[in-house]
Amino acid sequence: xxxxxxxxxxxxxxxxxxxxxxxxxxxxxxxxxxxxxxxxxxxxxxxxxxxxxxxxxxxxxxxxxxxxxxxxxxxxxxxxxxxxxxxxxxxxxxxxxxxxxxxxxxxxxxxxxxxxxxxxxxxxxxxxxxxxxxxxxxxxxxxxxxxxxxxxxxxxxxxxxxxxxxxxxxxxxxxxxxxxxxxxxxxxxxxxxxxxxxxxxxxxxxxxxxxxxxxxxxxxxxxxxxxxxxxxxxxxxxxxxxxxxxxxxxxxxxxxxxxxxxxxxxxxxxxxxxxxxxxxxxxxxxxxxxxxxxxxxxxxxxxxxxxxxxxxxxxxxxxxxxxxxxxxxxxxxxxxxxxxxxxxxxxxxxxxxxxxxxxxxxxxxxx
Numbered sequence: 001x002x003x004x005x006x007x008x009x010x011x012x013x014x015x016x017x018x019x020x021x022x023x024x025x026x027x028x029x030x031x032x033x034x035x036x037x038x039x040x041x042x043x044x045x046x047x048x049x050x051x052x053x054x055x056x057x058x059x060x061x062x063x064x065x066x067x068x069x070x071x072x073x074x075x076x077x078x079x080x081x082x083x084x085x086x087x088x089x090x091x092x093x094x095x096x097x098x099x100x101x102x103x104x105x106x107x108x109x110x111x112x113x114x115x116x117x118x119x120x121x122x123x124x125x126x127x128x129x130x131x132x133x134x135x136x137x138x139x140x141x142x143x144x145x146x147x148x149x150x151x152x153x154x155x156x157x158x159x160x161x162x163x164x165x166x167x168x169x170x171x172x173x174x175x176x177x178x179x180x181x182x183x184x185x186x187x188x189x190x191x192x193x194x195x196x197x198x199x200x201x202x203x204x205x206x207x208x209x210x211x212x213x214x215x216x217x218x219x220x221x222x223x224x225x226x227x228x229x230x231x232x233x234x235x236x237x238x239x240x241x242x243x244x245x246x247x248x249x250x251x252x253x254x255x256x257x258x259x260x261x262x263x264x265x266x267x268x269x270x271x272x273x274x275x276x277x278x279x280x281x282x283x284x285x286x287x288x289x290x291x292x293x294x295x296x297x298x299x300x301x302x303x304x305x306x307x308x309x310x311x312x313x314x315x316x317x318x319x320x321x322x323x324x325x326x327x328x329x330x331x332x333x334x335x336x337x338x339x340x341x342x343x344x345x346x347x348x349x350x351x352x353x354x355x356x357x358x359x360x361x362x363x364x365x366x367x
Contacts (some may be wrong), residue, residue: 011034066209066233069244074233
């Protein structure tokens, strides 16, 4: 039986994978709560059109998307720019409850959770802190409401990544191809309506989104937002790979996997990382030079002031006096690496192999 790449189809595949890998408690929790969660959100999203119809008239102009492989500095860059208060970005809570009406009805909830210190989805010591009230990656919206995301195999159901029965299916999730054309159109239409809500609520500031996996469906992104601008961030694979693997074994749900499962998972993930870097180069070839800019991780850590100024020129925005002060204060501090990661050899890899597999990256950026 062919597995369907729809929200319902992916939901069923997730249940099958959890059953095959004997994660029964996880399976029944997901089976009970996900449909209820989707029903409540769909109901209130519909009610938005009746109660707050004016959001529909919101214009989305020149949205900016920050894209790079995980652990490349995209989170830092996104959160730092958001401090300027010149852009529309979304918190984890915004994406958990995207309806304007629903958020107003339960506006007390994030504050209450914060008060009792129960607002962290992931802790900082896991490698990537996720808090309800802090800006987060827009991929979360596709993940939570459409099950149309690389996060399915990267976070929610990692066993799908290497399961022989579903490996090909998982590979095609969140990608532009002929099989996914209708699915991607539907998902990005959903995302466009979400962006309208966010701009409406944040006083018509331009969209600034961190959306790393969007690199796999740039065509769908550009069809939805023809005037979009892209910021690519590239980091040395010798740094991103051990950092990413270290994070994955600490975070949900990698920390539920056995050593053997992690080994299988990393073998498939390593192939995807190569693909991710390749897609970054393919994406640049599809865009006009005026519509994208490329920064390296070193640009962020060693020359932040110049990089931020370049970004504002690229985005046709002017820095406020307040943000210039924030920038000056930040660059006055010495950069300190926050995470002590393992090395590539700890994951059965070698420098030589990575340099060979990613030679196209080293030839262009790190010679």
